[in-house]
Amino acid sequence: MKIILITVGKTNFDWVAQAVEMYSKRIKKYVNFDIKYIADVKNTKNMTAEIQKNKEGELVLSAIDAKDNVVLLDEQGEKFSSVEFADFINGKMLASTKSLVFIIGGAYGFSPDVYKRANSKLSLSRMTFSHQSVRLIFAEQLYRAFTIINGEPYHHE
Numbered sequence: 001m002k003i004i005l006i007t008v009g010k011t012n013f014d015w016v017a018q019a020v021e022m023y024s025k026r027i028k029k030y031v032n033f034d035i036k037y038i039a040d041v042k043n044t045k046n047m048t049a050e051i052q053k054n055k056e057g058e059l060v061l062s063a064i065d066a067k068d069n070v071v072l073l074d075e076q077g078e079k080f081s082s083v084e085f086a087d088f089i090n091g092k093m094l095a096s097t098k099s100l101v102f103i104i105g106g107a108y109g110f111s112p113d114v115y116k117r118a119n120s121k122l123s124l125s126r127m128t129f130s131h132q133s134v135r136l137i138f139a140e141q142l143y144r145a146f147t148i149i150n151g152e153p154y155h156h157e
Contacts, residue, residue: 001092002032002099003142006063007135008056008106009040016132023139030146031093036063041106049108057111060103068101070118072110073134077121082155085122085141086148104134 011017020035027033041047041055064070069092071077080088092100102122105114124137147154 001097002034003027004034004036004068004099004101005104005135005138005142006036006038006060006101007104007131008038008060009131010037011132011135013132016136020135020139023136023143026143027139027146030150033142038063052106053108053111054113056106057114060105060110060114061117064101064103064117065099068099069097070120071100071102072114072118072121073102073104073124073138074110074121075123075126075128077123079123079126082141082144083148083157086145089142089145090149102138104131104138107131 011020024033024035038056038059041052041059044052047055089100103110103114103118110118124134124141129137144155
């Protein structure tokens with residue numbers, strides 16, 4: 001299985017990028033993992049939030065394949081504990097999912113077309129996090145999931 005994280009825009013903080021890269025390297029020990037960065041939409045000062053979401057949505061949709069299993073990181077998504085998330089990932093592997101794509105949207109969320117394309121939604125918390133933080137939190141939780149799946153001592157219950 002291949003796991004891809006798609007995120008709109010690059011991080012503004014070196015420490016976030018370094019931490020995400022550290023977890024990315026750890027994740028690659030278990031699975032083929034890649035991060036795709038979608039460029040920020042330009043000249044947004046004269047755009048409504050809806051227009052910006054739609055433009056970002058077009059870019060996101062162009063980055064995924066028809067057969068990808070798409071999971072949106074969305075506040076309205078299903079909430080998992082770390083063990084439940086590990087079970088979700090393991091279930092996708094056992095179902096021979098070829099490509100599992102997680103998407104972090106832009107500041108205003110996802111366009112209606114991206115919601116239509118998604119196979120599921122996942123919430124990391126009921127709280128709202130910056131898009132910078134979500135990248136790091138997700139990468140750490142994905143790494144944690146693989147350590148749980150493999151019975152490694154990283155996660156404590």
